[in-house]
Amino acid sequence: MHAQHQRPPNLDKITGYLGLFIVSISGLLLMFMLLNRWVLHWTVFTSLAIIMVGNTFFIGVVLCGMGMLAMYIGNIHTEVINRPIYVVRRRINFDDSDDEC
Numbered sequence: 628m629h630a631q632h633q634r635p636p637n638l639d640k641i642t643g644y645l646g647l648f649i650v651s652i653s654g655l656l657l658m659f660m661l662l663n664r665w666v667l668h669w670t671v672f673t674s675l676a677i678i679m680v681g682n683t684f685f686i687g688v689v690l691c692g693m694g695m696l697a698m699y700i701g702n703i704h705t706e707v708i709n710r711p712i713y714v715v716r717r718r719i720n721f722d723d724s725d726d727e728c
Contacts, residue, residue: 639701643694649687656680 657680663669664677 639694639697642690646687646690646694653680653684653687657684
């Protein structure tokens with residue numbers, strides 16, 4: 628028995644979607660925290676909590692960027708994979724019977 632070849636998961640799309648999820652959730656939470664701090668003047672959240680949510684927001688932005696970069700490199704790879712290493716424009720000093728191109 629031979630094992631069937633399984634295609635690996637699309638990690639570039641998973642990374643991008645995870646980044647979008649993190650950006651959206653942490654962005655909403657950060658807006659809520661800053662609204663409570665600056666507009667309503669409630670001190671419900673500490674400054675460290677606001678910094679941590681802001682840091683998580685920027686981590687999500689980085690994950691989105693990594694996902695887009697991985698998708699771009701993957702598209703380049705699929706375009707290049709079937710191209711020949713080099714193209715012979717003209718053959719000099721070869722017989723016509725050796726023509727395998």
